[in-house]
Structure formats: C-alpha cells, structure tokens
Amino acid sequence: MTVKHITLRIEQFTKGALKYLLKKAKRFTASFRGNIKQILILSLIALIGFTLLYWGYKKASPEDFTNGFTLPASYTLLGLVPGLFFVDTVSKRILELRERVDYGLKNKKILLAGDKEECNNVEAQLAYSQLYDKKNITNISANRTLPEQTHNSGNFTKYDLVILCFTGTNFTPITDQQAELLSETLSTIGHDKTVKDEIKVNNSDKAVTGLIILCPLQSLKELKDLNTTNTSNESNSSKMIFDLSKHIHDTEPFTRPFTVVVNQAGRLLTDVFSLLTTLPPRY
Known part of the structure; x- marks a missing residue:
C-alpha cells in the first residue's frame, strides 16, 4: 500500500x-x-x-x-x-x-406549490390545526405562477415535504402546466427508482423528500389514456389537446416511496402528519 x-x-x-x-x-x-x-x-x-x-x-x-x-x-x-x-x-x-x-411537527419544513387558491386553502387548514409552526410552511404559489414555480423547483430538496395542489375536474387529466410542475418536482426530489435505490442501500447522506399530490379524482392518467383522450378531442376544437411529452411522469406518484396521492383536502392533513413523522429526521 x-x-x-x-x-x-x-x-x-x-x-x-x-x-x-x-x-x-x-x-x-x-x-x-x-x-x-x-x-x-x-x-x-x-x-x-x-x-x-x-x-x-x-x-x-x-x-x-x-x-x-x-x-x-x-x-x-x-x-x-x-x-x-x-x-x-x-x-x-x-x-x-x-x-x-x-x-416532525416542530422542525420539519413543508412546501406548498401549484394552484394558488388551493395552496392557500391547504395552508389555512395547516395553520388552523395548530400542530405545525407557521415559519416551517412555505407557500410559493402566493407570488409565483405555475411556470415560475416549475422554474424554481431546484430548491424543493430543502424541504422535508412538498405538497403539490392541483385543481380541475374529476376524471379529467391535469393540465400541461400542472404535469410539467409534477415532472420537474420529481426530477428534483428524486424519481421512483432513485428513491427506492437510496432506501435499499440505506443512503442517509441524501434525505428523502416526501411528496403529496392533491388533485381531482382520477386526474393522473397513463400516456395511453391521454393519447385516447387526444384522439377523441381532435374532432372538437373546444376541447384540450394534451402535450404527451409533459405527462410522462403523471402516474409515477402511485409507486414512489413516501408519496401520497389524495383527492380531498381534509384527508390531506392526516397524510401530512403521517409523512412528517415517518420520514427520518434530517440531522
């Protein structure tokens, strides 16, 4: 040697x-x-x-x-x-x-991103519960549009839990802008396979960031379903045509560890408590 x-x-x-x-x-x-x-x-x-x-x-x-x-x-x-x-x-x-x-309740940091009205609603409920310190809750939708939030997604790893709040109609896919924000968020905090690999090797140097998606019922669609929707909508100019390149990761939250997809803001509060106490501390 x-x-x-x-x-x-x-x-x-x-x-x-x-x-x-x-x-x-x-x-x-x-x-x-x-x-x-x-x-x-x-x-x-x-x-x-x-x-x-x-x-x-x-x-x-x-x-x-x-x-x-x-x-x-x-x-x-x-x-x-x-x-x-x-x-x-x-x-x-x-x-x-x-x-x-x-x-988890006193020290972990929460980030709210997505549609402004829905983010404000969730923030108000978190504050009303009196379980979480207000200084640990950041709502970036207050002064940034969806594209601006997507552009600043590189800072999401500073938080223990990211909550994406999407509005829309049940059974209708999320918009291209919402899908882009979801995709960039996953790229920043870790895709399904990346997080699973880190957990498997017990890599404590890089803390896992939890993720909650608040969205309408069955709005996260597979690409084949979106393609079918686009084909159906082509004959009607008043209906939306989705950019499939922005929806590649729409269904990934269903398999990513420490990730929850929820359709009711009230139930979301329970999932926040669960993830903040389940995720290991960032010492």
Whole structure:
C-alpha cells in the first residue's frame, strides 16, 4: 500500500468520523432542546431531595437517620428496581415515538406549490390545526405562477415535504402546466427508482423528500389514456389537446416511496402528519 493510499484512507476515516460526530451532536442538541423543560424540573426535584437529605443527616442522630431514612429508602429502591426495568421496556418505544412526532411537527419544513387558491386553502387548514409552526410552511404559489414555480423547483430538496395542489375536474387529466410542475418536482426530489435505490442501500447522506399530490379524482392518467383522450378531442376544437411529452411522469406518484396521492383536502392533513413523522429526521 502506497503512501498516497494510506493518506487517502486517513482522510476518508477523518471525514467519516467528523460526519458521525456532527450527526450525533446535532441529534443531542435537538433532543436537549426538546426536553429542556423536563430536565429543569428533574434538576429542581433532585436539588430539593439532596437538600432535605443533607438537612436530615445533620439534624438527626445516626440511629434515627438509619431507622427513619436509610432502611425505608433501601426497601423502596428494592421495590422500584423491577418496576424500573418494566417501565423502561414498555415505555422506551413510546418515548422514541413521541420524540419522533415532536421533531416532525416542530422542525420539519413543508412546501406548498401549484394552484394558488388551493395552496392557500391547504395552508389555512395547516395553520388552523395548530400542530405545525407557521415559519416551517412555505407557500410559493402566493407570488409565483405555475411556470415560475416549475422554474424554481431546484430548491424543493430543502424541504422535508412538498405538497403539490392541483385543481380541475374529476376524471379529467391535469393540465400541461400542472404535469410539467409534477415532472420537474420529481426530477428534483428524486424519481421512483432513485428513491427506492437510496432506501435499499440505506443512503442517509441524501434525505428523502416526501411528496403529496392533491388533485381531482382520477386526474393522473397513463400516456395511453391521454393519447385516447387526444384522439377523441381532435374532432372538437373546444376541447384540450394534451402535450404527451409533459405527462410522462403523471402516474409515477402511485409507486414512489413516501408519496401520497389524495383527492380531498381534509384527508390531506392526516397524510401530512403521517409523512412528517415517518420520514427520518434530517440531522
């Protein structure tokens, strides 16, 4: 093994160690901030307990201190040990779940894109639920048209969850502009195969971005169905002819991991909660 290879191995080890320590430090900081209230309460209780213990030891005789405190405390501790193991076993997963839920609701970022009126409706419902921090919700439809949103889709990976809000008519395909936004979003946050491969190799360096499509019922069509629709519409100039090149990925959300297609804004709120708590934290 040459000196160059040894140096490269050392650099790789150092880089990996620093990344690991940074990840652990961020996780510890997030956990500490999330439980600061409990830590302060336990510290206060411990301080009061030690103060009373010291005061009793100084004021009472050794015999009285032993009979009045040491022996009862020993019996209590012996009874608490089995209970402690039981509580630890049962509650450990519950506490981990609570930490995961707290982190998802307090820290994860949501992006709303698509049709302005529908995005505003979803944003209002998220705010009304009082589960999510308003500063973590970004609605880019407020000052950008659909084409402008598509052009800026390269920034979507900064968010934990992207919600595309499309309006239209049930059983009618989404518009070319909506399809283009969906296609560019998938190209940015990861197509079906890309995400599946990252999950398979457990690639934690690149966090998966969740995706929710809010759209009319059966509006995400396969290309063969769109082609049939175009053929049928050619005889009627008042009906839309779809650009098939923009609809290539319309049905991909049905197979992409951490992706939901929903037709009701009310149900969408449940899917938001589910994805934010299911997706692993970005430490």
